[in-house]
Amino acid sequence: MIFEQLSLGNMQNFCYLFADETGREGFIIDPAFDHNKILATIKKHKVNLTRIILTHHHFDHINAASQVKAQTGAEIICHRDTAPLLHGATTPDRLIDEGYSFTLGDRKVICLHTPGHAPGSICLLVADKWLVTGDTLFINDCGRADLPGSDPKQLFASLQRLKSLPDHLIVCTGHNYGPLPTRTLGEEKRLNPALNAKSFEEFCSLP
Template sequence: MSNEVKTITVSELAKKVIRNEEIFILDARNTEDFDDWKIEGNNVEIINVPYFELLEGIEPIIDKLPNNRAIYVICAKGGSSEFVAEQITEAGYEDVYSIEGGMKAWSEHLEPIKIGELKSGGEIYQFVRIGKGCLSYLIVSNGEGAMIDTNRMLDTYEAVLQEENVKLTHVFDTHLHADHISGGKKIADKYNAPYYLPPRDAEEVTYEYSEIHDGDTHKVGDVTIKAIYSPGHTIGSTSFIVDDQYLLTGDILFIDSIGRPDLAGKAEDWVSDLRNTLYKTYRELAEQLIVLPAHYMSIKEMNNDGSIAKKIGTLFKQNHGLNIESDHEFRKIVTENLPPQPNSYQEIRETNMGKIIPDEEQKREMEIGPNRCAVR
């Protein structure tokens, strides 16, 4: 590769997306892969021209490239994008970058964002996995910490734990995940903390865990975390109220959609549970609670600071999934209006049960693609 070709990390790119900077991206992957999953942002302009169409030069795209803006080139793993970026640079463009690690690296990046202060003392952090739409959390209070819905990449979490001098005392999963591999058990074992999982989701797990039940409370420093049984996405799905300020909803309720009930093949059985959770259990909660979901579907759900959060009272006014009066219509929408199943979702569920133990590269391949946990 020419020394003139510059590179940019996915961390640097993620910060630009969150800051709503204008970004031009050339995606050199196959069109099928691009159509399934791509980098998105409020000010992202992206074109797709497969790498093999540029082997003889950049003439096929010369009229599509901007002359006065940076050009970022991405591929699957970072190799082809270096070649294409070099071609563009040699054609006279000055501000050209290859995105290091490609879409695989984009899929794994976690961006930590401080959500706010806790009234009993402490903070709550949201980790935005911008390439997958996954969200995970760290509650910190008086030197202790709790993780919720941890992803398998632990480095970013551990950096924050070390920076804040936090002892990890609790690790929770809101449910048995089907779209990404949980890092909850791994980080719990590493830091000698109990790992909590709803037992109705854990009937087939092969490892030891601590049960979390409706109404259970746990103290983390000076903060109380209360569990609320909230089935519908899975039969064991459990939400958490943190310090009477935040409602962590897992994959039951999102900012602009609601959870799908079909990832364990039980859509017809779980629709009633989903409706009861959304229309009864959640409606009885304080409207000032700030919803922190385990996923988001679109960059449009992101706040100006990069966080994904909104008061539940606002969602009851704005989220269509919370405003379907007819039981029949609700059932129809959440059983018929579903996106494709997540990639490798059955293998991911079995990994999270401990039934199979894929290596790191297999885990990356299993998670490639967008999250699909919501009803459209």
């Protein structure tokens, strides 16, 4: 599997490219700020881009989606609850729900609906190796739950759900906010206070 983590813009956003080494089909997650760099990375790997997946509606995760679509013809995909919040910033071609999946070569990509930071927040399980978390989970932290459309109870429930996934997954976050660009989910379970909170009350009392 081809994997690229691009740090873009002045908010330390991460954009991801995944592609099948044999068939060269690939997809991108959260294209923002620098479509030229994203397109150059796609070209470097000779990837046939078929999907542009948005983890949620915030502008710092979507603002290069239309340009990447115009240059590649890939379809823009987001959760059903993200669509009404885009307000024309970009136009999705396909609305998805919990459990949406597709294959790249012989590897599977599965979408998990993990609301809380935003109503349509999703995480993506890629090839049983990577867990792309958007702004739901960061290294040592989690996404904000005090924004319009956020719901702290849902975020806590979504984090509990992520905690039930296998330790070997490599957590790929939406921003480069941590001490490392990626870390395993096992390490997050051990070290991340947001995952260690035993109750919703404890979760709410975190600094």
